[in-house]
Amino acid sequence: MSSVEQAGHLPGLPDEAIGRRIVEHRAWGETVAVALPSLSEDQARALCGHVRTRARETLRRMETARIVEAIDRASACLLDRAHPLRRKAETLLPVVTGYDRETVRLGLTSYLKTFRRPQLLRFLAEDFSNPGVLDGFQPAVKGGFVRARGPDLLLHVWAGNVPALPLWSLVAGLLVKAGTIGKLASAEPLTAGWFARLIGEADPELGECLAVTWWKGGEGGPEAVFLAQAECVMAYGGNDTLAALRAKVPVTTRFLPHGHRIGFAMIAREALNSRRAGPLARLAAHDIVRYEQQGCYAPQMLFVERGGPVAPDEFARHLAHELAALASRHPRRRLDPGEASSIAAWRSVHEMRALDGGAVLLGDPADPWSVVLLDPATGLSPSGLNRSVAVVAVDALSDVPALVAPHRAYLQSAGIAAAPATLFRLAEDLAAVGVTRISAIGRMTAPEAGWHHDGRFSLLDLVTMTEIEASAEAAAEGFAPYAD
């Protein structure tokens, strides 16, 4: 074992005073030890105070352009394959997360390039018709003036182990000038801290307004302090975790939860001719393999329309082989017993269905992938994750909205391969049942810059608007020294 990697970013706390909890991660025959910060209640309180004060004194007065500049510089460092932190990320993250090196390398680049200056400006423009409202009062169309302010102290509770995923909400908080504290996910406790330190290097004043820490969930102590101090809590995780967290957040605190989702894809018969079906299967396989379906946007079911030259069962076989082929380039990470048993349970459900002829399982239990063909069609259901997926034969894609509608609370991303008229017709029906994002097959795990996570406004949801109504402005004129 080499040295211990220090996780987090804790401005204002003396390093030697910080308790550490060492966690070892093993994968690919290597071990990485990570020291997670473990703060006392007093330290938690001090950290909240430090971040809040510094944010009020400096961040609030910064132009948005300066924040964009700092984030852009931090992203540039992690995009530079020669930068020591990027090299460290490429070395340590495969061991910490279990994902293969290629997946980590490609994934980091794909995420980070959405945090360059042009993409950040697009991110701002997406939510604010005039991003200037973040810097000061701007004239409102209806009359008067308006200004947007983020919370003084924004707490992020991150989850899951898709590398760099926390950066989305971290960046959103900084863009609205919120003093920011993030809680690392144990499964990927490194990237957010590195990014925070790089922001501190790019702009030391900004670095003081941002902390990244860790605590053991559900154990009072520092957690209670952070939850009590925050003005807004943005949390990611399963519904049980979110419910437990919500119960502990004071009523007056804004709580923005992002729970689990079930992604799915739809393939129209016009996309299933002899030339197109193979490449489409490969794109779908990429969506399934990238991060082992751990992200909320990954497909767990593919609805494939009958009537094209390539039938759903043949498409399933194409998909199966693409998954088999991708396994040599991107080996599946080692599963923990819980993950392995969830695949086994999913397979056994379908083995039962196969006895009635309603399912065909492709692949052996020992294969690092599983495809099941379901015919007749069934409603949306979660897969066993980690490269397990169901291909559902449907007579018409217009049947699909009804098949997914019962899971409205879990809908978010849908990948679609269809002609434009079909795409828009389906989009209407999918929007009606709660789908909030439609992407191309092959882009499901790579949301575009400025996307609306769970259909919400990433920045707008964080701010409160202060309006100077036209009446106040007009009345003020009466009190002006130059008033006639």
Add this chain to the structure above:
Amino acid sequence: MRFRDRAILVTGGSRGIGAAIATAFATEGGLVVVNYRENAAAAEAVAERCRALGGQALTVAADVTDPAAVAGLAAQITEEVGRLDAIVNNAFAPYRFDPDHRVRFRDVPWEAYQRQFDGAVRATYTVVQALLPLMTRRSGAAIVNLASDLVARPSIPYHDYTTAKAALIGFSRNLAAELGPIGVRVNCVAPGLVYPTDASRDTPEEVREALIAQTPLRRLATPEDVAGPVLFLAGEESRFVTGQVLTVDGGLVMA
């Protein structure tokens, strides 16, 4: 035991090269489906030998050029075995390799070509069509088709037989291109003259000596010589090989 828990169909498995291939798979632990057309006793003897060698075996009668018979074969394999990892298309239309009495081109009726096409290409087509759904339940299935080195070097112009084998090679390459994306490999083994088999027993000593003299490894192929390359192409060791013709003739043909 490279083929333990693997199921392999060998068409024309009751004798000659087919029997040698079947027993070789059994030696490696495979479950061999010994297909035959007429000689049930010979097929059962091959199955017995397979079992004695540590494999499992099942005999199934079916004329592989008859779609109805092949559908029965497929149904039986699906029901009794439930999986299929490799097909060795070894059966071919009856043919006598007799250089002294071979038919000259001007005397070869079109029907003779047709009979050989049916025995080589149509049989393979029919078997693969029927068994592909079962084979593709797993990624990594393989098809091995028996061709001939006569395609590359017609030492003796057996017009109908060799033309059909040439067609089989073209058929195999197209199939390899189409089935690769769903994880099925298709390759050919092209033996030289294999001796002794029922088909080659009329090849006179003199011709055999002439072939041996030109063969770098200085002998003719035995049925067992053919089995090794077939097992290689059917198994995991050749997982990245498809659309190829592996010539097994002691170096007579080098391509």
